[in-house]
Amino acid sequence: MTAAKRQGILGREELVKIIETCQSIENKGLNPFLINVDDLVSVIRQYFPNWSDPEELCLDAEALNKIATVIKMQSEWIKQRATSLYRDPFLVEEKLRSLPIERIAEIFMEAWHPLVELEQITMGSLEAALRYWSELAPLDERWQRENLLMAEISPTSREELIRQGILLSETFTEELEKLWNELKTVAKNQKIKYWDFIGSKTYQETVRRAYLTSFLITYGYAALEINPLEEEIFLQPFEKPVLKENTPSFSFPISISFEEWNRWRQTRER
Amino acid sequence: MATNPGTLRRKAVYSLKIKRAVQLLFYRRHWEPGVKGWELRRRIGSDYPRVINLLNDYLDRLGLMVKTVFEEEANPPENPTLDQLDKARFYVALKETQSAGEQKLVGWRIDDLAGLAVSIGYVISQGGKASRKDVEDILREKLPGWRIDLNLNRYLRAGYLVEDENGQLFIGWRTRAEVDQRKFVDLLLGASESKPQEE
Numbered sequence: 001m002t003a004a005k006r007q008g009i010l011g012r013e014e015l016v017k018i019i020e021t022c023q024s025i026e027n028k029g030l031n032p033f034l035i036n037v038d039d040l041v042s043v044i045r046q047y048f049p050n051w052s053d054p055e056e057l058c059l060d061a062e063a064l065n066k067i068a069t070v071i072k073m074q075s076e077w078i079k080q081r082a083t084s085l086y087r088d089p090f091l092v093e094e095k096l097r098s099l100p101i102e103r104i105a106e107i108f109m110e111a112w113h114p115l116v117e118l119e120q121i122t123m124g125s126l127e128a129a130l131r132y133w134s135e136l137a138p139l140d141e142r143w144q145r146e147n148l149l150m151a152e153i154s155p156t157s158r159e160e161l162i163r164q165g166i167l168l169s170e171t172f173t174e175e176l177e178k179l180w181n182e183l184k185t186v187a188k189n190q191k192i193k194y195w196d197f198i199g200s201k202t203y204q205e206t207v208r209r210a211y212l213t214s215f216l217i218t219y220g221y222a223a224l225e226i227n228p229l230e231e232e233i234f235l236q237p238f239e240k241p242v243l244k245e246n247t248p249s250f251s252f253p254i255s256i257s258f259e260e261w262n263r264w265r266q267t268r269e270r
Numbered sequence: 271m272a273t274n275p276g277t278l279r280r281k282a283v284y285s286l287k288i289k290r291a292v293q294l295l296f297y298r299r300h301w302e303p304g305v306k307g308w309e310l311r312r313r314i315g316s317d318y319p320r321v322i323n324l325l326n327d328y329l330d331r332l333g334l335m336v337k338t339v340f341e342e343e344a345n346p347p348e349n350p351t352l353d354q355l356d357k358a359r360f361y362v363a364l365k366e367t368q369s370a371g372e373q374k375l376v377g378w379r380i381d382d383l384a385g386l387a388v389s390i391g392y393v394i395s396q397g398g399k400a401s402r403k404d405v406e407d408i409l410r411e412k413l414p415g416w417r418i419d420l421n422l423n424r425y426l427r428a429g430y431l432v433e434d435e436n437g438q439l440f441i442g443w444r445t446r447a448e449v450d451q452r453k454f455v456d457l458l459l460g461a462s463e464s465k466p467q468e469e
Contacts, residue, residue, distance in 0.1 A: 027436045029396065089397070093392065093395055095459060102384070108390075108449075109367055109383070110367050110453070111451070112367060112449055113337065113363040113450070114363065114376050114448055115304070230308060
């Protein structure tokens with residue numbers, strides 16, 4: 001075995017060791033200052049000229065990344081000790097072990113402000129519950145439906161959607177244009193809630209509209225506005241298709257499950 | 271002296287807003303009790319901090335309070351901005367602390383409560399993160415073995431603690447909302463084995 005090869009094997013072992021040490025500090029919540037970051041960095045620096053293989057470079061990057069995590073932990077460790085909440089863990093642990101449980105409970109109650117919550121049935125909630133019950137399909141039907149839902153997930157094609165009757169056989173562009181015009185009419189130059197646009201009387205139709213809407217967004221006929229704080233999604237139609245050549249595209253998955261559709265339908269009925 | 275009609279109208283509006291805030295705060299609408307600031311803004315209006323202050327004054331007379339838990343839990347802002355309030359969660363909690371005799375009122379046995387106190391105290395002492403095994407070990411010293419898992423799972427379910435996939439326990443949302451952690455640790459460190467006699 002050549003010296004360079006031996007050096008390479010040794011270096012890879014060192015990198016794995018560094019990754020494992022940092023990982024164990026991270027997972028076990030140990031004192032991050034147990035690690036001498038300078039030493040680890042000098043080891044990485046020492047072996048770096050030997051790497052040419054992408055796999056070795058990835059290992060090197062991972063080791064650096066783990067060291068960065070430990071440095072972040074060190075910073076948090078210092079911050080935590082600088083706060084007034086910090087007390088010597090050994091003293092607290094000692095007290096927890098030595099005090100009788102009744103005394104610990106008494107102390108806890110002096111710092112405890114339990115939340116207040118009410119539960120009450122109202123005529124409105126009873127009405128809603130009865131409405132739900134009357135619309136609820138019998139168990140055997142629902143189980144059948146669940147069996148259908150359990151089918152393996154795989155990508156679908158336009159032909160398959162036509163065969164299942166989800167898409168019409170008219171040209172795809174015509175369908176898109178029809179939906180785009182509908183969106184423009186409904187939205188009236190404003191944004192509209194995503195579910196209020198794609199939602200339909202049947203689940204099948206809802207899926208069809210969601211599928212076509214995804215193309216409206218991709219082809220620049222409409223924009224999707226996501227409000228993560230309020231968990232709301234809006235659609236904003238454009239008067240003319242907008243070319244997105246210079247804007248980076250990204251995927252945003254939206255679940256159109258049967259349960260989601262049911263929930264939307266119930267909210268609409270209320 | 272006649273009251274200005276504008277003042278009367280304003281009072282009526284705020285009275286309505288307070289009622290709406292009470293419904294939002296007292297009744298659970300999601301899996302977690304309480305309500306986010308942005309929900310209050312949507313239902314009550316942008317002056318919801320004022321409505322919450324008015325409600326707080328009223329609840330104070332009943333021994334209750336509106337507790338605000340900010341996202342920046344370690345350093346809660348002294349003068350929060352509207353944005354910080356929007357992201358905060360609001361709860362109604364008991365203002366006064368309980369005496370040991372009253373603990374049955376909140377449905378806890380004393381050893382379950384002590385187990386909770388020990389678990390929370392231990393996690394705080396370890397900088398907010400401790401392994402489940404270590405917490406189990408400290409609980410095992412004073413609680414029968416068969417109850418350790420039962421109790422810890424109860425604390426996790428209620429939201430007092432959170433566990434990650436590596437078996438690490440953290441302080442949960444409920445502890446942040448209900449427990450004055452600083453006071454608890456200070457009381458613990460200053461505690462003697464027997465309760466000091468009240469004067």
